[in-house]
Each structure stands twice: as structure tokens, then as C-alpha cells.
Amino acid sequence: MDHTQPRIRIMVVVAVVAVLLQAAVAPSMAVMSVVPNFMLIILAILALHNDLLRSTICGFALGLVFDLLSSGPLGAMTLVLTLLGYIISSLNKYIARGGLLVEAFILFLAMLSGEFLNSVLYAITGSDTEFLLSLAVKVLPATLYDTVMGLLLLWVYLRLFTDSGRPNRPGPGRPLQRKLN
Amino acid sequence: MALSSHKPRKVPGGLAALFLSLIAVVLLSVWSYEGGSAPGSSGILHNLRSATSLLTTPLDHLASFIGAPGKAVGNALTNLSASSESLLELQNQNDELVATVARLEEYRLENERLSKLLELADAYSLEAVGARILKPASDSWNQSLTISKGASDGIAVGMPVMSPNGLIGQVEQTGPFTSVVRLLTDLDSGVAVFLQANRSEGVVSGSVEGLLYLRYISLDVNVVPGDVVVTSGAGGVYPKGIVVGEVTSASYAPSDVYQTVVVKPLARVSRYEEILVLTGRQTEVIPKQEAATNDLEADEGHQSGETTEDAKAAETETTGVAETTTAPAATGVSFAAKAFARASAFAQRAVASPVPPVAVAARMNG
Numbered sequence: 001m002d003h004t005q006p007r008i009r010i011m012v013v014v015a016v017v018a019v020l021l022q023a024a025v026a027p028s029m030a031v032m033s034v035v036p037n038f039m040l041i042i043l044a045i046l047a048l049h050n051d052l053l054r055s056t057i058c059g060f061a062l063g064l065v066f067d068l069l070s071s072g073p074l075g076a077m078t079l080v081l082t083l084l085g086y087i088i089s090s091l092n093k094y095i096a097r098g099g100l101l102v103e104a105f106i107l108f109l110a111m112l113s114g115e116f117l118n119s120v121l122y123a124i125t126g127s128d129t130e131f132l133l134s135l136a137v138k139v140l141p142a143t144l145y146d147t148v149m150g151l152l153l154l155w156v157y158l159r160l161f162t163d164s165g166r167p168n169r170p171g172p173g174r175p176l177q178r179k180l181n
Numbered sequence: 182m183a184l185s186s187h188k189p190r191k192v193p194g195g196l197a198a199l200f201l202s203l204i205a206v207v208l209l210s211v212w213s214y215e216g217g218s219a220p221g222s223s224g225i226l227h228n229l230r231s232a233t234s235l236l237t238t239p240l241d242h243l244a245s246f247i248g249a250p251g252k253a254v255g256n257a258l259t260n261l262s263a264s265s266e267s268l269l270e271l272q273n274q275n276d277e278l279v280a281t282v283a284r285l286e287e288y289r290l291e292n293e294r295l296s297k298l299l300e301l302a303d304a305y306s307l308e309a310v311g312a313r314i315l316k317p318a319s320d321s322w323n324q325s326l327t328i329s330k331g332a333s334d335g336i337a338v339g340m341p342v343m344s345p346n347g348l349i350g351q352v353e354q355t356g357p358f359t360s361v362v363r364l365l366t367d368l369d370s371g372v373a374v375f376l377q378a379n380r381s382e383g384v385v386s387g388s389v390e391g392l393l394y395l396r397y398i399s400l401d402v403n404v405v406p407g408d409v410v411v412t413s414g415a416g417g418v419y420p421k422g423i424v425v426g427e428v429t430s431a432s433y434a435p436s437d438v439y440q441t442v443v444v445k446p447l448a449r450v451s452r453y454e455e456i457l458v459l460t461g462r463q464t465e466v467i468p469k470q471e472a473a474t475n476d477l478e479a480d481e482g483h484q485s486g487e488t489t490e491d492a493k494a495a496e497t498e499t500t501g502v503a504e505t506t507t508a509p510a511a512t513g514v515s516f517a518a519k520a521f522a523r524a525s526a527f528a529q530r531a532v533a534s535p536v537p538p539v540a541v542a543a544r545m546n547g
Contacts, residue, residue, distance in 0.1 A: 023240040027316040028248035033391050035321045052194025060201040067208075068233040070320045071353055071361055073217060074226050075208030082205055086198035115321075122322055122368075125213050129368060134389045142321045 010161055011046055011058055018042035019065055034141045037114070039066040041150040043081050044110040045157050047088035048095075048103055059085025076121040080114055100158075104151055111146040115139045218353075218369045223338075227354070234331075234356030241327050241359055244316035309457040310334055314450070315359065324367035324387060326350075326450060330458065331358045339418060341459045344448040347424035348372065348412060349456055362456070365425065365446055366391050373415035374425055378408045385410060385425055385444055393426055395442035402440070404431035410444050420459065424448075 021038040029036055039062045047055035063081030067074045088110055095102045119134050208226065216222025234241075312330035330336050332355045340352045342362045350370060353363040363370055366387040374395065375382045381404075383397045398404060408428040414421030426446040433440045450456075 020240070022319055023237055024243040024247055027244050027319050030317060033321065033324070035319060037320065053197050056194055056198045056201060060205070063205070064208075066320070068230055069237060071218065071230075071318070071323045071325050071363065072320065073209060074212040074230060075205050075210075078208060079202055079205035082198060082201045086194060089194070118322065121209070125209065126217055129389045137390045138321055 007050065008054065011050060011054060014042055014046060014157070015058060015062055018062060019069075022066065023069055031145065032141065034138070034145050036145050036149045037066075037111075037142065038149070038153075039063065039077070039081065040084070040111060040114045041107075041146055041153055043085055044088055044107050044114075044150060045154050047085045047110075048092065048106065049157075049162075050089060051092075052086060052089045055085040055089035056082060057085075059083070073121060073125040076118060076125065079121065080117045083117070084110055084114055100154075103154065107150045107154060108143070108147045111150060112139075112143045115142045115146065218363075231354055231356055234354065234359055234361070238356065238358050241315040244319075244327075245313075245329075248316060308460045310336065310460050311455055312336075312360070312458055313455055317450075322368075324364040324370075324391065325353065326362045326364065326456075328360050328362055328456065328458070329358075331356045331360050333357050335460050336360045336458055337460075341419045341423070343423060343457050343459065344450070347426065347446070347448040348419065349448050349450055351418065352458060360458075362458075364450060365393060372419055372425060373413045374410050375413045376402070376404065376408050376428070377411050378405070379403065382413055382415070383442075393444040393446055395428070395444050396439060398431075398440045398442055400433055400437065400440060404428055404440060404442055406430060 018038045018041075021042075026035050026038055043055075043059050043062050046058055050058070059081035060078060063078035066077040066081070070077070088106065091106060095106060116135075116139050119129065119131075119139050123129050123131065123134075211224070212226050215224030215227055310330055312328040312334075315327045315329055317327075318325045326349075328342075336352055336355050338352055338355055342349045342352060348365060350362050350364040350367070352360050354361040364387070365372060365385065368387055368389055370387040372385045373382070374385045376395075376398075379402060381398055381402045383395045385393050385395050388394055395404075395410060406428050410425045410427065412419040412421055412423045412425060424447055426444040426448075429443050429445045431440050431442045
């Protein structure tokens with residue numbers, strides 16, 4: 001039985017939800033000018049549960065949409081999410097037995113590196129940013145905010161699309177997964 | 182047999198990552214080549230982003246719908262927390278403001294007379310389009326707003342945007358039905374201004390922490406907290422005299438060349454649901470301006486051209502918005518620079534009165 005198609009379908013549905021969240025919900029969730037990056041969060045979650053190629057392509061697509069929606073440098077988030085999709089997914093085989101805690105830790109690292117790389121690209125493309133200041137007022141608060149939202153969404157993802165709500169455990173799947181199948 | 186053994190080739194993830202990363206780098210390079218985030222930049226990728234706004238218009242309205250209850254709750258909580266003491270303070274402030282408005286009205290009338298003397302049209306007789314704020318930026322790094330009016334309503338890239346309290350920013354991108362406004366507090370914003378108290382010119386720019394900094398103020402200038410900062414009109418992008426904010430602190434180290442001046446914006450964007458986009462000057466005023474321009478050209482010859490270049494260069498150097506002068510008021514660029522030069526000379530000669538209030542003759546279309 002080919003499990004590829006349902007997985008791709010799930011991936012597309014979750015990616016579309018990420019776009020909707022980023023465009024319509026995230027602006028209302030700003031705390032001290034820090035907005036959650038749902039594209040980054042969802043990409044990290046998807047990459048944790050999918051193979052290299054799909055995660056990389058998904059990262060590229062989500063990053064491109066993010067760049068088109070925002071008013072920052074076009075291509076910055078595309079590059080960040082493409083690289084992160086590949087890197088996180090390549091860690092899959094090492095963290096498969098680690099469980100939820102390891103996934104949460106990887107999620108935190110992904111948020112930190114994603115926000116950090118983005119700030120570096122902003123600086124490279126000419127924005128007048130002071131490195132330490134942007135680290136303190138943007139990168140770290142955004143990382144924390146993204147991680148909190150990420151843990152919440154990871155829990156939802158595991159409940160909806162994996163058996164027993166645990167990561168990387170194959171099985172018949174939850175009702176929503178069966179429906180998508 | 183050969184056919185049966187043929188299997189689709191699997192693309193390695195590493196190769197795909199490399200290829201897609203290269204595409205992303207090319208996109209970033211082209212974006213930077215097109216002018217990056219500087220207002221007035223154009224090219225394929227900028228046009229692509231503008232075109233995308235047509236597709237995301239329903240999402241923008243959805244975001245406005247989602248954000249409305251939160252905003253209402255926030256306002257209600259703020260009102261509930263207002264004590265009787267603060268209400269009394271507000272009443273006193275209101276009384277003071279009424280007196281100030283009356284005094285400023287006198288200044289405005291005086292300014293009208295002086296403007297006639299100079300054959301300059303009232304710089305504040307401007308056409309404006311009212312628009313509704315749909316949503317703030319959807320990421321942490323940009324300070325921007327999406328508004329409910331676009332190119333079909335006459336909005337163009339580079340047009341100044343203001344609230345009843347003062348300047349908010351500038352139109353950065355337009356779609357058919359929505360536009361994106363870059364706020365003053367954005368990293369890439371820059372506005373030529375002067376201090377109302379002593380006419381010292383500088384540039385107000387945003388920062389990563391969301392504060393406004395007034396740059397290029399010499400150490401010998403006496404800057405006091407509370408000093409009002411207004412647009413100087415240099416560069417021709419923003420009309421002269423729009424209130425930007427007030428100074429909250431000024432400091433410098435012995436080795437500094439300029440002071441570090443922090444400005445508190447008077448226009449708090451989150452408080453307003455409607456804003457004004459200044460689309461241009463009133464049509465009946467334009468011939469007068471052109472006439473004044475012609476007179477100035479005859480009077481000043483090439484000197485006025487130098488002034489234009491100086492004004493552009495100053496704003497370009499400090500803010501990186503080289504193209505901004507071409508966008509909103511292309512017809513009035515040379516006029517604005519000349520008017521600025523003339524007004525500066527006039528100010529040096531005689532007038533030391535405060536800048537008049539902004540009297541925007543707004544044609545509210547929305």
C-alpha cells in the first residue's frame with residue numbers, strides 16, 4: 001500500500017492552514033510587535049514527520065508565500081525555510097526514538113535558528129539593524145513566542161494525524177487522517 | 182523487459198535543497214537589485230508582490246474581522262481602567278488644547294498671508310483619501326499596515342499617510358483594492374524633519390526596537406524633551422509642517438558627532454481605525470504652484486536646481502530612499518524643493534513663529 005499520497009495530502013492541508021493562520025490570524029496576535037511565525041512553526045512540525053524531499057519543497061513553498069505576504073526582503077524566508085526543512089528532516093532518523101521531548105527541543109532549536117537566520121538576512125540586505133539589539137528585542141522574544149505556539153500546534157498535529165497522539169508511531173491513524181486517506 | 186525494469190528516478194533531498202536554496206538566493210539578489218525595501222523600488226518581484234495582494238485581499242478583510250473583537254476588548258479594558266484622576270487630567274488637557282487650537286488658528290491665518298506674499302500655495306491644502314486599517318504586519322520584522330484602499334482609489338506608492346494626530350508613514354506597495362503602508366517606526370523608514378523650537382534639521386528614522394530616532398542633530402543644538410518634531414518637506418515626499426512626534430530624550434557621548442535624540446510618535450497607529458492618505462494637492466492650487474515655480478526658476482536660475490539636488494541627496498543619503506521623490510508627487514518635486522529653499526530663506530529672514538497646524542482639506546472618499 002502506497003502511503004505517499006495521503007501524507008502529501010495531509011502536508012498540503014496543513015500548509016494551507018499555515019498560510020491562513022499567518023495572513024489572517026497572526027496580525028491580531030502581536031505581542032509587543034512580535035508576531036508568531038506560523039509558517040516556520042508548521043514547517044518545523046511537518047519536517048519532523050516527513051522525508052527530506054517533501055520537507056525541503058514544503059519549506060520553499062511556505063517561505064515563498066510568507067515573503068509574498070510580508071513586506072520584507074523577498075527570498076529571505078524562502079531561503080531560511082528551505083534550509084530548515086532540509087536540516088530538520090535530515091535529523092528525523094536520529095530523533096525517531098526520542099519522543100515528544102526531543103521533538104519539542106528540536107522545535108525550539110528550529111525557531112531559534114529560523115528567527116536568527118532571518119535577522120542575519122535582514123542585516124545583509126541592508127536593513128539598519130544592530131545585531132545584539134535585534135537579538136534581544138526581536139529574535140529571542142519571537143523564538144519564545146514561536147516555541148510556545150509550536151508546542152501547542154505540535155500537540156494538535158499529533159492528536160489529529162498520528163496514532164495515540166505520539167510522534168513517529170505508525171498505525172491506523174486518527175479520524176481526520178483516515179478521512180484524508 | 183527494459184520497460185518493466187524502468188523506475189522513476191528519485192530526486193535526492195540534498196540536491197533539491199541545493200537547487201531551491203539557489204533559487205531563493207537569486208530571488209533575494211534580484212530583490213536587492215530592484216531596490217529592496219526602499220520606497221519607490223520597482224521590478225518584476227515588486228510587481229509580483231503587488232499582484233499577490235489582489236489574491237490576499239479576502240484574507241486581509243478576514244484579518245480585520247478577526248482582529249476587531251480583540252481591539253474592542255482592549256479599548257473597553259483601557260476605558261474601564263481610567264480613573265477619575267486621569268479623567269480630570271484629560272479635561273484639563275482638553276481645555277489647554279482648545280486654547281492652543283485658537284492660538285494656532287491665528288498662526289494659520291498669519292501663515293496664509295505670508296504665503297501669499299511669497300506666492301506659495303498653502304502647503305497643507307492637500308487632497309486626501311480616507312482608508313480603513315485592515316491589519317498590521319503579519320511578521321515581526323516589518324512595521325506596516327494594510328489599508329482598505331488601493332490603486333483603483335488613486336493610491337500610489339510613496340504617498341504620505343497620516344492620522345488626526347500626525348504622520349504615520351508612507352505607502353509602500355499598492356494592489357488594486359488594498360495598499361501596504363510602511364510605518365515611521367519601521368527599520369527602513371526615514372523622514373526629513375526639523376525641530377519646531379530651533380529649526381534644526383535632521384532625519385527621523387525607525388529602529389528595530391520600535392523607537393523613532395532623530396539623527397544628524399549637531400552637538401551645539403539645544404534639544405529639550407518635549408520639543409515638537411515636524412516634517413521639513415525636504416525631498417518633496419512629505420509636505421512641510423506635519424507633526425511627527427515630540428522629543429523624549431537627547432544625549433551624546435564626548436566622542437559623538439551627533440546627538441542621540443529619541444522621539445515619541447504622536448500618532449499611535451493602533452488607536453485609529455481610519456487614516457488619511459495624502460494623494461496630492463488640490464487641483465485649483467496646482468496652477469498657482471506651477472506659476473510660482475516658473476517665477477522661482479526665472480529668479481534663481483540654476484541655484485534652485487542645486488537646492489533640489491541637495492534636498493534629494495540629503496534624504497537619499499540618510500534614509501536610502503533615492504526613488505521616493507519620483508513616486509507620489511512627481512509633478513511637484515522641483516516645486517517642493519524650491520518651496521522648501523524659499524521657505525527656509527524666508528524663515529531665516531524673519532519668521533520665528535511656530536509651524537501652523539496641519540489643515541488638511543481632506544476630501545474623504547472612504
